[in-house]
Amino acid sequence: MSETAATSSEAAAGCPFHRFLDFDTFAAGTPRAYLDELREGHRILWETDDHATGGHWLLFHQRDIDHVLQSPDLFTNNFGPILDDFPPALLAEQQESLTFMDPPRHRQYRALVDYAFRPAAMRAREPMMRALATDILDAVLPRGECEFVNEVAMQFPMRVIYAVLGVREEDFAYVADLTNTLTLADDPEFAENREAGFIASMKLMEFGAALAADHRVHPRESLTMDALGSEIEGRSLSDVEYGRFFNNLIVGGMETTRNTLAWAMVEFIRNPDQYALLQADAELVVGAVEEVLRFRNPVVYLRRTATRDQELAGQRIAKGDKVVCVLGSPNRDPAFFADPGRFDIRRAVPNTRRNYRTFGAGPHYCLGIQQARSNLTVMIGEMARRIHNPRLLAEPRHARSIFMDGFKELRIAFDAEER
Numbered sequence: 001m002s003e004t005a006a007t008s009s010e011a012a013a014g015c016p017f018h019r020f021l022d023f024d025t026f027a028a029g030t031p032r033a034y035l036d037e038l039r040e041g042h043r044i045l046w047e048t049d050d051h052a053t054g055g056h057w058l059l060f061h062q063r064d065i066d067h068v069l070q071s072p073d074l075f076t077n078n079f080g081p082i083l084d085d086f087p088p089a090l091l092a093e094q095q096e097s098l099t100f101m102d103p104p105r106h107r108q109y110r111a112l113v114d115y116a117f118r119p120a121a122m123r124a125r126e127p128m129m130r131a132l133a134t135d136i137l138d139a140v141l142p143r144g145e146c147e148f149v150n151e152v153a154m155q156f157p158m159r160v161i162y163a164v165l166g167v168r169e170e171d172f173a174y175v176a177d178l179t180n181t182l183t184l185a186d187d188p189e190f191a192e193n194r195e196a197g198f199i200a201s202m203k204l205m206e207f208g209a210a211l212a213a214d215h216r217v218h219p220r221e222s223l224t225m226d227a228l229g230s231e232i233e234g235r236s237l238s239d240v241e242y243g244r245f246f247n248n249l250i251v252g253g254m255e256t257t258r259n260t261l262a263w264a265m266v267e268f269i270r271n272p273d274q275y276a277l278l279q280a281d282a283e284l285v286v287g288a289v290e291e292v293l294r295f296r297n298p299v300v301y302l303r304r305t306a307t308r309d310q311e312l313a314g315q316r317i318a319k320g321d322k323v324v325c326v327l328g329s330p331n332r333d334p335a336f337f338a339d340p341g342r343f344d345i346r347r348a349v350p351n352t353r354r355n356y357r358t359f360g361a362g363p364h365y366c367l368g369i370q371q372a373r374s375n376l377t378v379m380i381g382e383m384a385r386r387i388h389n390p391r392l393l394a395e396p397r398h399a400r401s402i403f404m405d406g407f408k409e410l411r412i413a414f415d416a417e418e419r
């Protein structure tokens with residue numbers, strides 16, 4: 001431990017800095033230039049916050065982020081990955097869900113649904129996904145304009161995950177509303193307050209439990225059906241346990257993909273040379289997907305909580321301190337990416353995948369990563385084939401959030417090609 005190291009409370013008192021994770025700073029999405037400055041100047045910083053836990057440590061460097069995310073014994077997930085503490089009355093229930101668990105329990109639960117996103121399952125799912133992408137674009141292309149976020153970017157991952165989980169069509173809108181309320185609870189257009197977000201999370205779990213019950217009465221082919229037939233600790237899942245999984249899959253899969261697709265459209269409009277490259281060579285779609293994921297990672301940060309007093313990035317921190325890993329920071333670190341502030345779909349894919357932290361790291365590493373990549377590959381490929389000369393009809397409107405970087409409205413016009 002360095003002699004000058006401060007404890008978290010001293011750091012909070014003496015720190016000259018801040019506002020990073022602040023709604024105003026994030027009004028136009030992740031402030032990338034500011035983040036570059038912070039990464040260049042600091043390994044770890046203390047930031048006070050007045051809406052969540054009082055304060056937290058910020059980490060910017062890949063090795064420190066990996067250390068935290070890969071050491072669940074030192075940094076627990078039991079208090080969740082977002083900044084806001086759950087109200088005590090709801091915390092115990094949340095701690096029964098995958099995203100709040102630590103190994104070894106976490107490993108057992110995760111194994112129950114892991115197989116559903118392996119490459120063979122993804123290949124089997126692809127024709128269904130292409131058909132959905134075609135339907136969604138067919139509905140908007142003849143108009144020559146659309147509101148891309150809600151008509152395309154949200155529709156696609158939502159309908160894919162509904163098909164995978166066996167959600168009935170009459171419930172589509174209800175589940176989408178709850179997901180928006182939960183993940184965009186800081187935006188008054190989606191939720192009255194944070195409390196409404198926590199309640200939406202509980203309601204999603206209840207819906208998942210009801211979906212399980214429905215599958216028991218009306219068996220049908222879906223991940224839900226398979227999960228109900230699997231066993232953990234020698235017994236099969238209850239409806240309530242499945243409901244928690246459902247919540248994780250829906251929340252994990254929808255807003256993230258929708259934001260990445262919307263950012264893809266915005267970056268292609270800002271960089272028409274890159275769109276031209278993609279349209280000229282369909283093989284570039286994989287590079288395009290990885291570059292959007294690197295350049296515009298939708299999940300801003302992951303929070304963990306220190307399980308003991310320890311040293312982190314040369315700083316003494318205390319048991320119970322919140323540690324926040326800023327995922328977009330390594331994504332634009334010049335140590336890993338040449339000219340990192342340039343959007344370039346021809347970057348080497350293996351290097352991008354190895355060095356970005358868009359999907360996290362360690363045991364909670366995105367469980368749906370294959371589904372995410374597959375969704376983005378299918379939809380960005382179809383967009384490039386059928387949407388020509390896309391242009392903004394209005395400035396995109398960002399959602400008010402410091403956790404999810406994305407838009408709530410993106411009005412575009414384009415020249416369209418028939419299928």
Ligand code: HEM
Pocket residue numbers: 081098099100110161248249250252253254256257260297298299302358359360361363364365366367368369371372
């Ligand atoms: C662009 C799309 C996506 C991005 C950027 C993304 C990002 C992430 C990140 C950063 C985590 C780590 C959370 C943590 O460590 O606390 C995560 C976890 C997770 N993701 Fe994704 N995700 C995406 C798509 C998906 C999809 C399509 C699904 C489901 C079909 C999904 C399901 C999950 C689940 C269930 C977890 C929790 C895993 C665990 O706690 O063990 N994600 N995702």
